[in-house]
Amino acid sequence: MAYRGGYDDGYEGFFQVPDYVKQWAYFFYRHIRERNIPEIESMYEVSFLKLSDRFYKAAPWPEVKYIAEVVDQDHVFCLLYKEMYFRHLYARCQPTLRDRCDSWDNYCDLFGLLLTSNVNMQLPNIWLWDMVDEFLYQFQSFCQYRGKVQSMSPEEIENLKKCEVKKVWNTIEVLNILQALVDKSGIVAELEGDGGARLCELKGYYPQSSNVLRMLGYFSLTGLMRVHCLVGDYYTALKAVYPLNLHERTHLFTPCILGAHITLFYYGGFSYLMQRRYLDAARCFNAVLLHIYRVKGEYRSSPQFEQILKKNEQMYQLLAICLALCPAAAKSLDENVLMQLRERHSENMAAMGRGDIDVYDSLFRDACPKFVTSTPPAYDQATTNTNQLAFRAQLNSFLLEVRSQQTLPQLKQYLLLYSSISLTRLAALMDCDEAALRQQLLCLKNKQRQLKWDGGKDMTAGTWTVASDLEFHIDVDPESGSEMVMVSDTQQVATYAPFLAHHISRFEDIIRDLSLPPPVAAAAAAPAAARA
Known part of the structure; x- marks a missing residue:
């Protein structure tokens, strides 16, 4: 295959452009001039890739100077061609x-x-x-x-x-x-x-x-x-x-x-x-x-x-x-x-x-x-x-x-087991002192709050909301005088309607596929339909 003359070799070498590539460039240029979107899209997405696989699978396309004469030296088309040329070069070469x-x-x-x-x-x-x-x-x-x-x-x-x-x-x-x-x-x-x-x-x-x-x-x-x-x-x-x-x-x-x-x-x-x-x-x-x-x-x-x-x-x-x-x-x-x-x-x-x-x-x-x-x-x-x-x-x-919330999953699991638990008891379960537990509870409370988009075109806007399946607060037990963590479970009951709808849809797809004629029969029926 001809090399890319004058680019890496230091002198102008011979470069022969296949006739198929010249024809592609000519018709591509003409369709762009005529604003023919369907043809432009076909030549851009289909023909260009086919020619790349056939002639330039591991090599760059011809430089624009070898194409310019075919397209009347059109400056705009040459810029567009070079855009595709470099994209192909990045994809197929180094x-x-x-x-x-x-x-x-x-x-x-x-x-x-x-x-x-x-x-x-x-x-x-x-x-x-x-x-x-x-x-x-x-x-x-x-x-x-x-x-x-x-x-x-x-x-x-x-x-x-x-x-x-x-x-x-x-x-x-x-x-x-x-x-x-x-x-x-x-x-x-x-x-x-x-x-x-x-x-x-x-x-x-x-x-x-x-x-x-x-x-x-x-x-x-x-x-x-x-x-x-x-x-x-x-x-x-x-x-x-x-x-x-x-x-x-x-x-x-x-x-x-x-x-x-x-x-x-x-x-x-x-x-x-x-x-x-x-x-x-x-x-x-x-x-x-x-x-x-x-x-x-x-x-x-x-x-x-x-x-x-x-x-x-x-x-x-x-x-x-x-x-x-x-x-x-x-x-x-x-x-x-x-x-x-x-x-x-x-x-x-x-x-x-x-x-x-x-x-x-x-x-x-x-x-x-x-x-x-x-x-x-x-x-x-x-x-x-x-x-x-x-x-x-x-x-x-x-x-x-x-890492700032590495211990929070374990804390959360304990809270989900209780509707109320003393601070002392929870600290013992977490194997930490009460001061450290307070910090973890405050951290969990803080991590549960986050901005959530509330409408409008600004994606950075939002309102602070609680993103959690449980809510808790610390209160004092009037009888014992000890501090208690009061937990209220806000987790919603699971609904199975989406799950059933998904499987109904899949079942309908299977039935529709089974009702289609076999590929061989369909292929054999095509010539008969054409003759009729």
Whole structure:
């Protein structure tokens, strides 16, 4: 196969583009000019992947200069082509530092053009989401790459320093680009006006209007949340997504694009989890896990199916953590989600209920985002992989919260056994003195209170509520004069209607599948029907 001339070899080499690729580029360009969304989407999602598997399975696509003549040297199309070119390169090859810099320059040129010119083209919404998603993935990848200074040569370090001077993949620059797309699109005012009803009704394609800036702005709201979450600023992450709201999903557009929907709820739920708002976190995870449960069958042949399953498992792990720290959150879960959670993590949840820190540590490691540091490492002094610094800071913060309530599950189990018990007796059961027991009781009381969303578009807002299946207070026994812990059980009686409804639905699915004709018979009947 021909090599990529002039890129790594130091001189212009011969590069032959297959006729199929030239034809694809020509028709792709023509369909974009004609604003033919169905054909653009087919060539973007189907043809591009087929040609990649056939000609470029482990190699980059032809550089844009080999395609430019076929598409009349069109500047906008060349930028779009390069966006797909670098995405393929990241997926199938090992990007060099120059690749990373060139991709950054292309994104700056592409987004800069869209922000400063009168855009009149239409592009598939899935492509616009992929642009934002890939932009942030490459930012994350660059931050991980620059953290491995100890394995770099002096020349690589010098080139990396030059990139820092030019602010290549700089965190502030990335945030500025996303915010500029949000501001230019006017999406915030539109969502404040009708909550996104018209956007969902028209599926993002407004008559006589381009969808490019509008949808890039919409998806950039999720992008802003993601970046703030990656650097550990969870409050700002929830603020950044305004006026989208994960708790009001009536006019939420992201369910139309599963990747965008998962990203929004994954980072939103994680931000709630790290702020000790377990009720809201569980509600977010429940909504997206239920959605995946219902639609994942449609994506079995999708290239993203493995990634969907991975995120699905990560969110079940995070949901298990939520329920271990706040068992009352289970009341808001759908029966299907709760059953899947028990099948996957019943043993882990039991271990966390006993205060096993190692299980918390393991689940958090597997399910958390790949955190990044917003500042570059000290290149002249770094001797270790600095990528672990951001991760360990978040892990230690999380485990500190877990350790602060490590003894509370045992205390809670004792309280559930009694309607009243003396402070002295309870201290003996807990094997501690009364002063330490008072501290634990106050800690339990404090941990039971948390903010819960109470309506509105601000996801950081809420009212303080008690999230517990028991209530208790300390009182003095008038007869003995001793202090007593008075317990009132607030646990609701379990209802079995959702459980029965779930199994009735599964039974109906089985009956429907059994009533279908066998595949062989159906295949044999097809030619006969065609002849008739």
